[in-house]
């Protein structure tokens with residue numbers, strides 16, 4: 001798929017783990033963490049959202065970046081650990097935009113100066129209302145675009161097989177797609193054909209600056225981390241969005257079910273969004289959201305609603321989920337306690353240590 005041989009149709013969904021060093025370097029513990037997914041049988045390991053530039057892209061403290069050479073170097077052992085176990089290593093590139101939780105950030109930027117809904121997420125170390133962002137100037141647009149291109153080149157140099165452009169879940173590029181966060185009156189605002197322009201430009205810029213065998217996927221979603229109920233404005237909006245991303249040269253489309261399962265993730269009751277994305281674009285499509293039930297996942301693939309399945313929370317709880325399912329072994333169900341009080345790897349380790357102390361889940 002997308003020019004690479006893959007061993008099955010399972011991907012790890014991107015999951016922020018706020019476990020980097022204070023300077024945004026990936027750590028040894030993160031290497032072991034990602035290696036477990038590859039060793040556990042996932043064909044594709046998509047990393048957490050990694051910030052792209054040193055200006056305003058970072059969303060959280062302890063989020064890893066690829067905004068400078070040293071941060072990029074810290075990712076190389078992770079790319080190697082994933083590849084050595086036979087999986088494709090894809091880095092998710094993320095600009096937080098208005099959803100930055102960093103109170104000390106010099107600037108927070110967004111398509112328009114619209115206060116975000118909701119409050120910062122404790123799982124990623126925030127507790128206050130979001131700050132009011134400033135509207136991006138033409139210079140900002142060019143700089144952020146350059147940030148994505150440079151970040152993708154660094155990811156490639158670090159040994160990743162590709163990148164996934166994060167245009168989902170309410171972050172910067174999704175803020176362009178979404179009507180109520182994009183009030184621009186230039187060519188990037190207005191109807192969805194204009195609102196998708198900037199995310200599509202980013203995909204095209206990264207595609208154009210990468211070799212053909214480098215994967216450039218894109219992730220979209222209707223719902224957002226700060227607005228679970230949000231839906232696109234009907235079938236034609238969805239079609240316009242998918243067509244523009246395909247036209248831009250995306251290698252795959254990943255439809256995220258932030259807060260919702262696959263079955264509900266459709267603007268059109270008769271056709272799931274992933275099915276529409278496949279029909280519109282002919283590209284490989286990744287479905288995500290509540291697909292940890294193997295029978296349901298099988299149905300989605302067999303009925304041609306998607307080409308690949310991304311597993312989030314169930315993978316966090318059972319990193320060797322594919323291997324255990326194949327062998328009929330026991331699965332550890334996901335519990336919120338695994339990512340409390342924050343989503344750090346350390347808190348998950350502590351959760352398992354507590355369970356072991358009580359004589360359960362001792363096999364991890």
Ligand SMILES: Cc1cc2nc3c(=O)[nH]c(=O)nc-3n(C[C@H](O)[C@H](O)[C@H](O)COP(=O)(O)O)c2cc1C
Pocket residue numbers: 013014015016017047048049092166168169219256257258259288289290291292310311312313314339343
């Ligand atoms: C701890 C955690 C961190 C997440 N971080 C990201 C992220 O960095 N980027 C992203 O696109 N989605 C992120 N998500 C959303 C997941 O990729 C996925 O869409 C969601 O968990 C639903 O899939 P699931 O039902 O398989 O868990 C995160 C989810 C969790 C639970």
